[in-house]
Amino acid sequence: MDDLGVYTSGEIHLILGPMFAGKTTALIRKMQAEIQMGRRVVLVKSDKDTRYALNSVVSHDGAKMPCWAVADLASFKDKLGEEAYKQLDVIGIDEAQFFKDLYSFCQVAADKDGKTVIVAGLDGDYLRKSFGSTLELIPIANSVVKLTSRCELCGKAASFTFRKTGETKTEVVGGADIYMPVCRRHYVNGQIVIDATKAVLESQQVQYDTCVQATTTSG
Amino acid sequence: MAEGWCSEEVLKGVFPLMNGVDLASCMCVCTRWRDLAKDDFFWKNLCSRRWPSICKTKGSPPIGASRGYHKLYTSLCKPQRSPLPAPRLSFDDIEFYVDIWLNDKSVYSDVVPGTLLQSGIINPPPGICDIMRDHLRSLTCKMTIPVSPRFRVVFSESIHVSLLVGRRDSDKVACIINKSGFDYVDGPAYRALAYDYLQFSPSYPFVSEIRAWFALLLVDAQDGKMDVFGIEVDFCDAANSDNEVLWLLDMLDWK
Numbered sequence: 001m002d003d004l005g006v007y008t009s010g011e012i013h014l015i016l017g018p019m020f021a022g023k024t025t026a027l028i029r030k031m032q033a034e035i036q037m038g039r040r041v042v043l044v045k046s047d048k049d050t051r052y053a054l055n056s057v058v059s060h061d062g063a064k065m066p067c068w069a070v071a072d073l074a075s076f077k078d079k080l081g082e083e084a085y086k087q088l089d090v091i092g093i094d095e096a097q098f099f100k101d102l103y104s105f106c107q108v109a110a111d112k113d114g115k116t117v118i119v120a121g122l123d124g125d126y127l128r129k130s131f132g133s134t135l136e137l138i139p140i141a142n143s144v145v146k147l148t149s150r151c152e153l154c155g156k157a158a159s160f161t162f163r164k165t166g167e168t169k170t171e172v173v174g175g176a177d178i179y180m181p182v183c184r185r186h187y188v189n190g191q192i193v194i195d196a197t198k199a200v201l202e203s204q205q206v207q208y209d210t211c212v213q214a215t216t217t218s219g
Numbered sequence: 220m221a222e223g224w225c226s227e228e229v230l231k232g233v234f235p236l237m238n239g240v241d242l243a244s245c246m247c248v249c250t251r252w253r254d255l256a257k258d259d260f261f262w263k264n265l266c267s268r269r270w271p272s273i274c275k276t277k278g279s280p281p282i283g284a285s286r287g288y289h290k291l292y293t294s295l296c297k298p299q300r301s302p303l304p305a306p307r308l309s310f311d312d313i314e315f316y317v318d319i320w321l322n323d324k325s326v327y328s329d330v331v332p333g334t335l336l337q338s339g340i341i342n343p344p345p346g347i348c349d350i351m352r353d354h355l356r357s358l359t360c361k362m363t364i365p366v367s368p369r370f371r372v373v374f375s376e377s378i379h380v381s382l383l384v385g386r387r388d389s390d391k392v393a394c395i396i397n398k399s400g401f402d403y404v405d406g407p408a409y410r411a412l413a414y415d416y417l418q419f420s421p422s423y424p425f426v427s428e429i430r431a432w433f434a435l436l437l438v439d440a441q442d443g444k445m446d447v448f449g450i451e452v453d454f455c456d457a458a459n460s461d462n463e464v465l466w467l468l469d470m471l472d473w474k
Contacts, residue, residue, distance in 0.1 A: 022414065150412060150432065152405045155354050157455055
């Protein structure tokens with residue numbers, strides 16, 4: 001509602017894709033376009049992502065945009081204050097997969113408060129499973145864009161993120177040293193290699209345990 | 220018996236009951252069937268079943284039907300996408316202006332003819348990694364050129380690229396990449412990537428969000444650092460063939 005009690009329509013726009021697909025750049029471009037249209041904007045990102053400066057979001061061309069780094073979106077609203085929040089037209093959310101309260105915040109912001117919310121984040125984790133609650137926004141979003149990166153192994157369009165390390169936790173914040181974008185063929189091939197390696201290592205562990213048991217019993 | 224079954228009267232009774240695909244198949248049986256099935260009466264029947272409104276124009280045949288209902292039906296029902304027409308632009312007409320900066324100091328500046336970029340790196344140099352060799356040999360549309368002399372890059376420093384394209388046929392220039400940084404270095408693939416969003420002519424108001432990609436192709440140098448032996452330009456968000464690339468370039472905001 002605006003000051004006259006007239007309902008102002010909000011919007012939700014989703015920018016999805018694997019690592020290194022340019023989601024942040026696309027978000028900044030949209031935010032800059034909104035600024036040029038004279039709208040009041042604010043950018044929010046998770047304080048979990050400490051790869052770059054905490055108080056700014058950096059795009060691929062080095063363009064910086066000041067932002068709020070918060071643990072959850074409810075605390076952002078509290079920090080900003082009711083009056084300042086009312087003045088806002090557009091809210092940009094980067095690294096959205098890290099926010100647990102993403103769905104509830106976006107729904108209220110768009111449906112009740114009439115804000116335009118532009119959300120950028122990973123759609124899937126390194127196992128190609130839904131990451132965070134970004135995908136839950138699809139039914140209430142006005143638009144959904146899935147960006148592609150470039151497959152590190154063949155140069156074709158890459159839609160998936162592959163983890164190079166053995167860490168199995170979903171939330172491992174990192175860059176090119178830990179993750180790489182890959183196409184479907186190389187994702188599947190990579191998983192086959194990983195699964196085969198695991199199987200070999202596990203069978204060797206079984207053999208090792210059996211040997212140890214045999215040695216201790218004979219001793 | 221067979222002759223009676225295939226008589227003209229029988230066929231004329233059966234053809235109106237068929238759908239377009241079956242009627243078209245009947246035209247392939249023999250010359251006699253083709254001549255019979257080509258009769259516009261059957262195709263008008265099909266058109267009026269599929270688009271009843273098209274046959275409601277008084278007097279003159281509906282727009283499009285002047286060429287015959289057979290033509291009208293087949294042209295509207297074609298399932299496959301018609302191939303891209305020949306582009307108005309050719310690689311002979313264009314040249315690319317490439318500038319690369321390291322900490323705002325120019326390390327590479329060249330004018331590359333379109334035909335040279337199109338022909339690509341024919342003989343990959345020795346010492347490049349297997350992934351890179353496979354990449355350069357693959358058959359997909361690729362625009363690459365060798366860099367001579369090679370230059371060194373340090374990715375801890377700021378590296379930017381600008382890419383303009385000029386056309387000789389109209390003496391105009393368009394911007395493809397406007398000083399973008401190489402923010403992603405592909406370790407295993409020995410590539411550093413930059414991109415920018417293309418600016419299209421106002422004549423194409425609904426075309427947007429298409430990126431141009433620029434890659435530095437890398438090789439290990441003697442002292443453990445990396446040299447650039449080639450550069451690559453592509454538009455894989457939207458264009459995967461020479462024709463598609465030329466159409467895309469033609470749609471840019473030429474100044």
